[in-house]
Amino acid sequence: MPRQTSQKAAKPELLATPMENAGIIDFEIIELLFFAYRDFVSDPDQILVKSGFGRAHHRVVHFVNREPGMTVADLLETLKITKQSLARVLKQLIDSGYIRQVAGPEDRRQRKLYPTQAGRDLALALAEPQSRRIERAFAGASDATRESVKRFLRGMQD
Amino acid sequence: MPRQTSQKAAKPELLATPMENAGIIDFEIIELLFFAYRDFVSDPDQILVKSGFGRAHHRVVHFVNREPGMTVADLLETLKITKQSLARVLKQLIDSGYIRQVAGPEDRRQRKLYPTQAGRDLALALAEPQSRRIERAFAGASDATRESVKRFLRGMQD
């Protein structure tokens, strides 16, 4: 039953104006980033459901392919998640044959991570629609524009 | 016990090369977007934990403040989530006094959503560090550069 607009105490302090804050806050870019990222990750999401994987698997497969031989610690640092969070996802990828572990040749405590051919294929399949989307967004843009966008994105990082 | 690098079947198909795909895929922008967004949402996340809210609450408070009077259906369309997912988050925000509902004046089935003053304050507090980050990323950039970035981000949307 829709609860008949129940206000516990009928304080009349509703704000009907759209947050005009004298342009101090850049709401436009904030929202553009939200929508851009939302749609950007939707491409691989659709592919991943077929394999029974999620976004977390995508990120792991991506970075292991980009930097084969990276250790578990490297991956934790890159993804900024906890060891326990990574463990489940990584285990599934190893069990499914997309990633392999090799004990570090110098430091044998380490587990160096490598993609298999299937892992590489998956990473490429996931990156492809994202890359196409980026190309579309850059349609007709100059090299200088591309550089500006890269500089902006780099500046957004900590 | 670290499982001694156990490969079920020791197929030798490990790939040690860093995915050189002739530059077909734009890995650089893909990663820049990932890192930029990761750090971009980390600012409000820190504020939200204090209130016991999460990212979902942030998004709802943000859009209701940006467009007071929007309906539940509008919000579902904007966030691209399901009614049930929104329900809990919205209920908490209403119960906590950040958002109020008013039956639509023309169509009384609708629930129009408005922020309270507390809701507006919260939205601004969350947007502020994000906006500062954006300003930092644009440091020294021309208006043309800002426009290029906006065009790119718009082009990334569906």
Next chain:
DNA sequence: AAAATATGTCAGCTTTATTGACGTATTTTT
């Protein structure tokens, strides 16, 4: 020999999302 490091693992919890089903009030269509 002791301490530190890299990794794995167990147990339990939280947030955010999902699907499916159903109820109610209201408006539109027939």
Next chain:
DNA sequence: AAAAATACGTCAATAAAGCTGACATATTTT
């Protein structure tokens, strides 16, 4: 006026992805 569609709310069950804390093992460093 009756039937259908719409807007919203809610119950129940589930999943993905993260978290904390604690502890074990192998290995390297001190």
